[in-house]
Amino acid sequence: MSDPKTTTTPAAAAAAAADVRLTAEVLHYTAFTTSPTGGNGAGVVLDASRLDDEAMVAIAAELGYSESAFVTPGPDPEADRSFTLRFFSPKAEVGFCGHATIATAVALGERLGEGDFALHTAAGQVPVSVREEGGVMKATLTSVTPHVDDVAAEDVTEALAALGWRAEELDALLPPRIAFAGVRHLVLAAATRERLADLDYDFDRLLELMRRLDLTTVQLVWRESETVFHVRDPFPVGGVVEDAATGAAAAAFGAYARELALVPADARLTLHQGHDMGRPSLLEVTLRAHDPRVRVTGTALALPQG
Known part of the structure; x- marks a missing residue:
């Protein structure tokens, strides 16, 4: 016993x-x-x-x-x-x-x-x-329950000025919005892959705007096809010039794409990030018609210590 x-x-x-x-x-x-x-x-x-x-x-x-x-x-x-x-x-x-x-x-x-x-x-x-x-x-x-909000025209103008982008370089079919799926992101869509690739922004100026709007990143997007997107995420509020893969922004972008009816209610999106900074990343975003939350899938790899 x-x-x-x-x-x-x-x-x-x-x-x-x-x-x-x-x-x-x-x-x-x-x-x-x-x-x-x-x-x-x-x-x-x-x-x-x-x-x-x-x-x-x-x-x-x-x-x-x-x-x-x-x-x-x-x-x-x-x-x-x-x-x-x-x-x-x-x-x-x-x-x-x-x-x-x-x-x-x-x-x-x-x-x-x-x-x-x-x-x-x-x-x-x-x-x-x-x-x-x-x-x-x-x-x-x-994700937590997301939401998408309008952004003031003057704030978009300031963001473009900090980025060194012109208004005519934006994709009119993907209008600027602030998307939330845990934290807030300003979504701006480039009309061309070349515009997205050429990122050289005013760190302090964008930081000031992001702090005022309580933004975590600015999600810069270029649409390759109906469900494939290329993204970049300046992150000056974290003391980082750019994020190589941003799951929170991917979730927020999924909510944005659904809110603007850019994709079907049930959809799987592929986001490519980090390529322009030499750190290629792949993020999979799943939307379900009867669930407002967004699912983000990815792998992770342990690195050698030290």
């Missing part, structure tokens, strides 16, 4: 194993790619319970990634596979970050196994599923 004082239930054993595998070490991942030379890098700390805000922003600044993710137990200690997730750029906390969410989900999946996770962020709960496909771990995040 087993001693009741030493008997370990399967759930307790799994929890103990998880405690061992959820390390306080800073892990390095690149998201939305299967190549170490592509995607968007993120630091991931799977056990940040002993870190305060000052320590987290210091780690993010030292790493220099556009964002890094810090994981602590979820709000319900009895809930399985539930975690709280916070994001820091090199300068400050960010309400939501898609690429660091994908990186974190893959890191959790590699340690705890495939399945569904409930990730609690400042923007709200973000369900994430992790599956292995062809030997590669892929994660799909489901």
Whole structure:
């Protein structure tokens, strides 16, 4: 007969194993790619319970990634596979970050196994599923409920001035809007691939506008076909000139495309990002007719430590 004082239930054993595998070490991942030379890098700390805000922003600044993710137990200690997730750029906390969410989900999946996770962020709960496909771990995040708002003409004019773009270089079929799926992004569509490729903007001027409008990135877009887009994301509010892959903006853009009826109610969009900065990334966006939320799917790859 087993001693009741030493008997370990399967759930307790799994929890103990998880405690061992959820390390306080800073892990390095690149998201939305299967190549170490592509995607968007993120630091991931799977056990940040002993870190305060000052320590987290210091780690993010030292790493220099556009964002890094810090994981602590979820709000319900009895809930399985539930975690709280916070994001820091090199300068400050960010309400939501898609690429660091994908990186974190893959890191959790590699340690705890495939399945569904409930990730609690400042923007709200973000369900994430992790599956292995062809030997590669892929994660799909489901955004908070998005919305799309008009943007004042004078703010568009100021954004174009900061970018060095002319109004006639915009695609009239994709009008400027502010899209939200956890954080706010100004969507501006270039009429040509050449205009999108030539990005040389006034960092301080765009930063000032973005702070005033509470924007996280400016999502610059060129439409290749009905469901294929090329995107670039200036990110001066995070102290970064450009993001190589922006999951939060991809979710917001999915909401934008649906709101403006640019795509069918049920649609799968492909977003290419990072090519112009030598960090090619692939983001898959799924829209469902009867669910306002947007799903963003991508891979993530662990990088060598140090």
